[in-house]
Amino acid sequence: MLTPIARQTATDSVFDQVAGEIVSGELGPGDILPSERALATALGVSRPALREALGRLAQAGLVQIRQGGSTQVTNWNDVAGLDLLPRLLLVNGEVDVVVVRSIFEMREVIGTDAARLCARRADTATRERISNEAGAMSISDDPAELAPIALRFWRQVINGSGNIAYRMAHNSLAVTYEPMMDIVAELLRRELTDVRAHQELAAAIAAADEPRARELARHVLRLSEPDWKSALIMIGAQDDD
Amino acid sequence: MLTPIARQTATDSVFDQVAGEIVSGELGPGDILPSERALATALGVSRPALREALGRLAQAGLVQIRQGGSTQVTNWNDVAGLDLLPRLLLVNGEVDVVVVRSIFEMREVIGTDAARLCARRADTATRERISNEAGAMSISDDPAELAPIALRFWRQVINGSGNIAYRMAHNSLAVTYEPMMDIVAELLRRELTDVRAHQELAAAIAAADEPRARELARHVLRLSEPDWKSALIMIGAQDDD
DNA sequence: GGCTACAACTGGTCATACCACTTGACCACC
DNA sequence: GGTGGTCAAGTGGTATGACCAGTTGTAGCC
Numbered sequence A, B: 001m002l003t004p005i006a007r008q009t010a011t012d013s014v015f016d017q018v019a020g021e022i023v024s025g026e027l028g029p030g031d032i033l034p035s036e037r038a039l040a041t042a043l044g045v046s047r048p049a050l051r052e053a054l055g056r057l058a059q060a061g062l063v064q065i066r067q068g069g070s071t072q073v074t075n076w077n078d079v080a081g082l083d084l085l086p087r088l089l090l091v092n093g094e095v096d097v098v099v100v101r102s103i104f105e106m107r108e109v110i111g112t113d114a115a116r117l118c119a120r121r122a123d124t125a126t127r128e129r130i131s132n133e134a135g136a137m138s139i140s141d142d143p144a145e146l147a148p149i150a151l152r153f154w155r156q157v158i159n160g161s162g163n164i165a166y167r168m169a170h171n172s173l174a175v176t177y178e179p180m181m182d183i184v185a186e187l188l189r190r191e192l193t194d195v196r197a198h199q200e201l202a203a204a205i206a207a208a209d210e211p212r213a214r215e216l217a218r219h220v221l222r223l224s225e226p227d228w229k230s231a232l233i234m235i236g237a238q239d240d241d
Numbered sequence C: 001g002g003c004t005a006c007a008a009c010t011g012g013t014c015a016t017a018c019c020a021c022t023t024g025a026c027c028a029c030c
Numbered sequence D: 001g002g003t004g005g006t007c008a009a010g011t012g013g014t015a016t017g018a019c020c021a022g023t024t025g026t027a028g029c030c
Helices: A010-023 A036-043 A047-059 A082-089 A097-121 A124-139 A143-161 A164-187 A195-206 A210-222 A225-234 B010-023 B036-043 B047-059 B082-089 B097-121 B124-139 B143-161 B164-187 B195-206 B210-222 B225-234
Strands: none
Touching (some): A010 A047, A010 A082, A036 A047, A047 B047, A082 B164, A097 A143, A097 A164, A097 A195, A097 A225, A097 B097, A097 B164, A124 A143, A124 A195, A143 A195, A164 B082, A164 B097, A164 B164, A195 A210, B036 B047, B082 B097, B082 B164, B097 B164, B097 B210, B097 B225, B124 B143, B124 B195, B164 B225, B195 B210
């Protein structure tokens, strides 16, 4: 399987390195970064490239920049937004099980409410698209093939909910688990292969049955909960159930 | 009330202007931006400053940059994460009521589940902090004074939930409504002034009573639902209830 | 002790030159 | 006609050096 070779820019390298030091705790809240000139020299890049990275780190909520002052690490737990989540999945080369668990939990909560709202708000075309995607899930029982279909299914559901925050949070979550999509698909096997449950949900949405859509969405999104929970325990999470 | 004068950098100005054109639809998905050299000249800034802005626009999911190619507007509805939400609140100088409604809905769903998980997972110190913040809510019945306390209350609840995605989504939401905090506080008056409800929730969390915490959180977070809903209708939202 | 001026340092920007990559056109060969 | 190679023009990526704008600390004066 051939994939494109992606050359990493200097700016990306700097961003990755500094962000990694911050989220891993090597650089803590309040720590002062060296001056731009010193940092550019230390990292072997030009100052403009370094500045690009710093601007992005500031946008990600990891540092605060003040002209004439110095660049300081934030208490990013309190200020960084959901877009930082992909950076937290792997810390020091290891999967952070709290991040994985958080993703599944959030996926369930948002998906459930999105389905409820979708039953109320979606237009006819969206309801049809949801039914079509639910139907398309019968083409295979391989999770790797079903995952993109399910993603499209939920995207339509969230579209139909009319809640743009759910839309964008869903995007943030998807970007986070995309690098381990095959593993996620396997963990969600029970959900992905239950075509009938998806179709019943699509039917409840089509029928504008809000409580039923909510109940079914919750059911679907919980089908694989035992599997991902036990997998997380296997790789180190505390069992809190 | 004097506030610090924030001088806007050229990079910030470029970012704001281009992001505004994209989210307002003036620049649509697939549109090609002029070359960096042409755009820098057109906007009257240097190319490095322009590049800093473009890198940030790419990070925000609004454009895609390819070396040797051109910079293209994404279908950002499908790729931008939650951190873009503040940019969507005001479009063409007007409040987007869908964004406001989305925030309130998401706040309720995440807050409810966070309280449930908090009852299960929080350590003793966090439970105490939650109780302390609930207690602190009796110092006033002015929403403007209560809003920061409530924010801290919910921040602790979300801390205690152990769900980092909720944490960061909450940060993203907070940044979005912060510029209109006084209006939001007024809309949430019924919630913010109901000290007893907050204290009962804190007690349920302290008692590790998960279902009760969930029920009470939902109750608290829905107290002001009629108010924000009618306010949204007044400024133009469709009533979909 | 408080105020002012200055120097040193930091971040912000600009101009210029050059490097790396992409695309399209053209040519040669099979 | 299809494939591969080369070249030119254009785009993004980077570096260097100079200068501007803001911040902080120190010294001197009253």
